[in-house]
Amino acid sequence: xxxxxxxxxxxxxxxxxxxNFGHDLxxxxxxxxxxxxxxxxxxxxxxxxxxxxxxxxYDAKDKAKMKELEDFLMIEAKMAQFQAEDYxxxxxxxxxxxxxxxxxxxxxxxxxFICERLNFLKSINRQQKKAIxxxxxxxxxxxxxxxxxxxxxxxxxxxxxxxxxVLEIQNKLEKGECIFNTNLEGIL
Numbered sequence: 001x002x003x004x005x006x007x008x009x010x011x012x013x014x015x016x017x018x019x020n021f022g023h024d025l026x027x028x029x030x031x032x033x034x035x036x037x038x039x040x041x042x043x044x045x046x047x048x049x050x051x052x053x054x055x056x057x058y059d060a061k062d063k064a065k066m067k068e069l070e071d072f073l074m075i076e077a078k079m080a081q082f083q084a085e086d087y088x089x090x091x092x093x094x095x096x097x098x099x100x101x102x103x104x105x106x107x108x109x110x111x112x113f114i115c116e117r118l119n120f121l122k123s124i125n126r127q128q129k130k131a132i133x134x135x136x137x138x139x140x141x142x143x144x145x146x147x148x149x150x151x152x153x154x155x156x157x158x159x160x161x162x163x164x165x166v167l168e169i170q171n172k173l174e175k176g177e178c179i180f181n182t183n184l185e186g187i188l
Contacts, residue, residue, distance in 0.1 A: 003117050003137050007077050011035055014118045022046020030115050034072065039065045042115050051112040070107050073114070080105040083113050090138050124180045133180040134169055142180060145169070151183050163187050
């Protein structure tokens with residue numbers, strides 16, 4: 001399962017992430033970078049309504065960078081189509097709408113979707129160094145089995161035990177779940 005298209009993860013990054021504020025702790029803020037240049041910020045105040053996506057400046061150069069971000073996401077990367085397909089293929093069985101269309105997603109909601117997924121990927125990449133992470137990628141949360149030592153070291157010294165644990169996890173995965181680690185090559 002692909003959380004985001006590779007073209008997006010290669011060009012778009014987020015920094016200065018703040019979460020868990022506002023009503024019911026649903027707020028989210030981050031700076032958005034396109035090709036390592038700060039372009040905009042996303043602010044979801046956590047009180048309902050649309051997220052706020054704004055350029056960092058209001059001169060012509062800043063507006064052009066914002067337009068480049070919008071064109072890249074909406075036209076080149078076809079993120080609205082990707083988001084519609086992602087929502088339609090949700091295997092969690094929550095009884096949600098399953099006939100999403102590209103036209104259902106505006107630029108601000110697409111940016112929020114991307115930023116939340118990028119934040120999820122950052123969390124996984126940070127924790128996978130000493131843990132096996134697994135769960136439903138659409139759920140935004142995951143389970144983990146952590147180790148005192150780095151996975152890379154365990155692959156060298158205890159690869160059999162690590163392989164057995166990975167196989168055990170794979171056998172217990174439910175529909176729509178997967179192992180998130182990208183550092184387990186050579187184990188299976």
